[in-house]
Amino acid sequence: MSREQDISIAVVTGGGNGIGAALCRRLAEDGIRVVVIDLNKEAAERVAAEINGVAYRTDVSDEAAMIAMIGDVEAKVGPIDLFASNAGVVFGDGKSGSASADGVLSDIADRWDTSWRVNVMAHVYATRALLPLMTARGGGFLVNTVSAAGFLSSIGDAAYSATKHAALGFAEAVAIRHGDDGIKVSVVCPQAVATNMLDLATGPGAAENVFGGADADGIATPEEVADEIVKGVTAGQFMIVPHPEVIGYFQHKAANYDRWIGGMRKLRRTLGEAK
Numbered sequence: 349m350s351r352e353q354d355i356s357i358a359v360v361t362g363g364g365n366g367i368g369a370a371l372c373r374r375l376a377e378d379g380i381r382v383v384v385i386d387l388n389k390e391a392a393e394r395v396a397a398e399i400n401g402v403a404y405r406t407d408v409s410d411e412a413a414m415i416a417m418i419g420d421v422e423a424k425v426g427p428i429d430l431f432a433s434n435a436g437v438v439f440g441d442g443k444s445g446s447a448s449a450d451g452v453l454s455d456i457a458d459r460w461d462t463s464w465r466v467n468v469m470a471h472v473y474a475t476r477a478l479l480p481l482m483t484a485r486g487g488g489f490l491v492n493t494v495s496a497a498g499f500l501s502s503i504g505d506a507a508y509s510a511t512k513h514a515a516l517g518f519a520e521a522v523a524i525r526h527g528d529d530g531i532k533v534s535v536v537c538p539q540a541v542a543t544n545m546l547d548l549a550t551g552p553g554a555a556e557n558v559f560g561g562a563d564a565d566g567i568a569t570p571e572e573v574a575d576e577i578v579k580g581v582t583a584g585q586f587m588i589v590p591h592p593e594v595i596g597y598f599q600h601k602a603a604n605y606d607r608w609i610g611g612m613r614k615l616r617r618t619l620g621e622a623k
C-alpha cells in the first residue's frame with residue numbers, strides 16, 4: 349500500500365485489540381504512520397508502542413471528542429490519508445427478545461442506543477469531520493468495519509444486525525455521493541473473527557451460540573482480515589469480504605427473501621433455545 353496509494357498517515361479506531369490492532373500492525377509494516385484510537389488507553393498505547401505509532405484514548409461515540417482528536421492528529425501528526433472506523437460493540441439480544449433494551453452479554457443501560465452510537469454514528473462523525481479536509485486535498489480513504497451481519501443477519505442480535513445494516517447503508521451513500529471527489533470508501537464485512545468480541549460471545553456466562561452461527565464457515569484470524577483489508581483497499585474495492593461464502597448467501601437472499609428468512613429460522617432452531 350503506502351507510496352502507490354499515497355497513504356502516509358492512517359488512523360484506526362478500536363485499534364487497541366482484535367481486527368483494529370492487526371490492521372495497525374499491518375499498515376505500519378508498509379511504512380505508514382499509524383494513529384491508534386481506543387476507549388481502552390492502555391491497549392491503544394501498547395499497540396502504538398509496538399509500531400512506533402501514536403495513541404489516543406477517544407470514545408468514538410462522542411462527536412466532540414472525535415472532532416478534537418481528528419483536529420489534533422491533523423495538527424500534530426499530519427494530514428489523515430486513511431481513516432479506519434473499526435471500533436464496534438456487540439451485546440446479544442436481551443432475554444425478552446429482539447426489541448429489548450438490555451443485552452445478554454453484558455450489563456448495559458440500553459444496548460440499542462450504545463450500538464447505534466458506536467456502530468453507526470461514529471462512522472458519521474468521522475466522515476463529517478474528514479470529508480472537507482480530504483476533498484480539499486483531492487481525496488482520501490474511509491475504511492469502515494461493518495460485518496457480514498450488515499447484509500445478512502446475526503441470529504440472536506437485533507441491535508447488532510440493524511446497526512450494521514445502517515453502517516453499510518451509510519457507507520454506500522458516501523461512496524455514491526463523494527466518489528467523484530476522490531473519496532474511496534471500503535467496507536469490511538467478515539463473519540467470525542478470533543477476537544475478544546467472539547470470546548465475549550462464546551465465553552463463560554454468555555448464552556450458547558450467541559454469535560448466531562456466524563462461525564459456520566470458519567473463524568478468521570485478525571491478521572487474515574487485516575491482509576484482506578490492505579488487498580481490498582489497494583484494489584479500490586468497496587466490499588471487502590474475508591469469508592467469500594457470504595457473497596453466495598447475499599445472492600441467495602436477494603433471489604428469494606422469503607426462502608432466506610425460512611432458512612434463517614431453520615438455522616436458528618438448530619442453534620437452540622438461546623436464540
Ligand SMILES: NC(=O)c1ccc[n+]([C@@H]2O[C@H](COP(=O)([O-])OP(=O)(O)OC[C@H]3O[C@@H](n4cnc5c(N)ncnc54)[C@H](O)[C@@H]3O)[C@@H](O)[C@H]2O)c1
Binds near residue numbers: 385409434493494540
Ligand atoms: N470478531 C468478529 O467476529 C467480527 C465479525 C464481523 C465484524 N466485526 C467487527 O469488527 C470490528 C472490530 O471488532 P473486534 O472483533 O476486533 O473486537 P474487539 O472487541 O477485539 O475490539 C474492539 C475494540 O474497539 C474498542 N471500542 C469499543 N467501543 C469503543 C468506543 N466507544 N470508542 C473507542 N473504542 C471503542 C474496544 O476497546 C476494543 O479495543 C467491530 O466493528 C466489529 O463489529 C467483528
